[in-house]
Amino acid sequence: MKERRIPAIKDGTVIDHIPSRDTFRIIRILNPQEFKYPINLALNLDSKKIGSKGVIKIDSRFLTQSEVNKIAILAPNATVSIIKNYKAIEKIQVKLPEELVGVLNCTNPVCITSKEIVISKFKVLREEPLEVKCHYCERVYGKDEVEIKRK
Amino acid sequence: MNFKGRDIISVRDFSKSDLLYILKIAKEMEKEKPKLLDGKILATLFFEPSTRTRLSFESAMFRLGGKVLGFSDEKVTSVKKGETLWDTIKMAERYSDVIVIRSPVEGSARLAAEAASIPVINGGDGANQHPTQMLLDLYTIQKIKKKIEGLKIGFLGDLKYGRTVHSLAIALSFWKVEMCFIAPDALQMPEHYIKELREKGIKCHKTSDVFEVSPKLDILYVTRIQQERFPDPLEYEKYKNAYRLDITLLDHIKKDLKIMHPLPRVGEINAELDDTEHAIYFEQAANGVAVRKALLALVLGKEK
Ligand SMILES: [Zn+2]
Numbered sequence: 001m002k003e004r005r006i007p008a009i010k011d012g013t014v015i016d017h018i019p020s021r022d023t024f025r026i027i028r029i030l031n032p033q034e035f036k037y038p039i040n041l042a043l044n045l046d047s048k049k050i051g052s053k054g055v056i057k058i059d060s061r062f063l064t065q066s067e068v069n070k071i072a073i074l075a076p077n078a079t080v081s082i083i084k085n086y087k088a089i090e091k092i093q094v095k096l097p098e099e100l101v102g103v104l105n106c107t108n109p110v111c112i113t114s115k116e117i118v119i120s121k122f123k124v125l126r127e128e129p130l131e132v133k134c135h136y137c138e139r140v141y142g143k144d145e146v147e148i149k150r151k
Numbered sequence: 152m153n154f155k156g157r158d159i160i161s162v163r164d165f166s167k168s169d170l171l172y173i174l175k176i177a178k179e180m181e182k183e184k185p186k187l188l189d190g191k192i193l194a195t196l197f198f199e200p201s202t203r204t205r206l207s208f209e210s211a212m213f214r215l216g217g218k219v220l221g222f223s224d225e226k227v228t229s230v231k232k233g234e235t236l237w238d239t240i241k242m243a244e245r246y247s248d249v250i251v252i253r254s255p256v257e258g259s260a261r262l263a264a265e266a267a268s269i270p271v272i273n274g275g276d277g278a279n280q281h282p283t284q285m286l287l288d289l290y291t292i293q294k295i296k297k298k299i300e301g302l303k304i305g306f307l308g309d310l311k312y313g314r315t316v317h318s319l320a321i322a323l324s325f326w327k328v329e330m331c332f333i334a335p336d337a338l339q340m341p342e343h344y345i346k347e348l349r350e351k352g353i354k355c356h357k358t359s360d361v362f363e364v365s366p367k368l369d370i371l372y373v374t375r376i377q378q379e380r381f382p383d384p385l386e387y388e389k390y391k392n393a394y395r396l397d398i399t400l401l402d403h404i405k406k407d408l409k410i411m412h413p414l415p416r417v418g419e420i421n422a423e424l425d426d427t428e429h430a431i432y433f434e435q436a437a438n439g440v441a442v443r444k445a446l447l448a449l450v451l452g453k454e455k
Pocket residue numbers: 106107108111112113134135136137138139258
């Protein structure tokens with residue numbers, strides 16, 4: 001049976017296979033307060049692939065490449081489907097780039113990026129569990145420590 | 152191998168053949184070469200004082216016939232007036248051929264290298280990297296033991312915050328060596344380093360008891376427990392005297408064990424060990440000049 005826990009949408013985006021615990025962080029990346037369309041989400045759904053998953057459906061909104069990349073940081077197995085007229089016309093498997101430029105903040109208070117205007121750069125050391133390294137101070141961050149830029 | 156124009160920022164930037172080449176050139180630099188860098192200018196930009204590193208770089212440059220300009224305290228510069236690091240570097244690169252930068256701000260050297268069109272050498276960026284220290288440590292080991300392969304190396308002291316230990320361990324992991332990490336649990340080598348070293352096939356051993364491992368060591372690398380790295384002064388008080396090596400150590404070591412220390416020391420090694428043939432820390436510091444001569448010549452493309 002099809003996913004019926006959340007109402008189907010006519011046009012918009014469905015993000016599936018998000019780890020349940022990271023679903024709210026992903027919602028936050030999408031700056032929900034800034035658009036007026038409805039968002040539906042479900043949590044703690046069974047998933048063969050990742051155990052317990054969340055699903056987000058967003059009405060009438062499509063994601064930018066930068067937003068898709070941010071989702072990949074928290075949910076490397078997520079799929080993003082573009083819905084037109086109740087049909088998924090495109091299904092994207094998110095992919096984490098090798099380098100994240102201008103996407104994360106380095107939270108090290110003595111890092112040069114917190115003193116001077118510098119575009120942040122992080123190298124992805126490992127996807128799962130996530131490990132990224134600041135190009136400047138070389139500090140390594142795990143998934144729960146990374147700070148994703150809102151804009 | 153061509154180092155001309157390269158920046159020297161982090162242990163992570165080197166391959167094994169890079170390291171071997173630097174060690175080879177450093178050995179050649181033990182000879183006098185008073186004209187090698189004739190007409191070249193080194194800018195030493197020290198945003199915090201570090202007499203040892205600065206004098207060693209200046210000596211290296213002078214011994215190769217080059218000249219030095221710079222500052223060793225940001226209070227006297229326009230940085231105090233809010234000038235960005237980027238702009239300071241853009242200015243300095245027009246006055247010099249190579250830059251050495253030292254700063255408490257981590258990542259400064261990497262950013263400086265991106266700003267500069269001339270080579271930048273990291274003279275230490277906070278708790279992050281100090282590649283010239285790592286290279287002189289490596290050089291000292293190779294010089295005194297005539298090899299690196301197969302050595303058993305003990306690291307003692309603050310292994311949690313000690314950047315010199317982290318960098319040296321990563322550099323040594325290009326060779327098949329054995330490492331012992333000797334520290335109280337709270338100051339032990341971070342787990343992610345141990346994991347990385349083991350993934351590279353390095354045998355690692357952790358203990359808090361120096362005498363447990365000292366009889367099989369070839370090198371004992373001692374570090375200071377640094378007050379400024381401790382968030383809590385009470386924690387520092389607890390550990391500052393954790394290890395104080397003295398002549399009783401001599402009953403628990405191989406005849407050819409060598410003791411290293413990046414200096415300054417604050418009591419980890421009793422002066423009574425200084426006159427034994429085991430102590431090589433002053434020689435180690437002196438090796439800094441040959442290694443820095445090599446780096447200056449290499450990045451300026453003048454090593455031959
Ligand atoms: Zn950083």
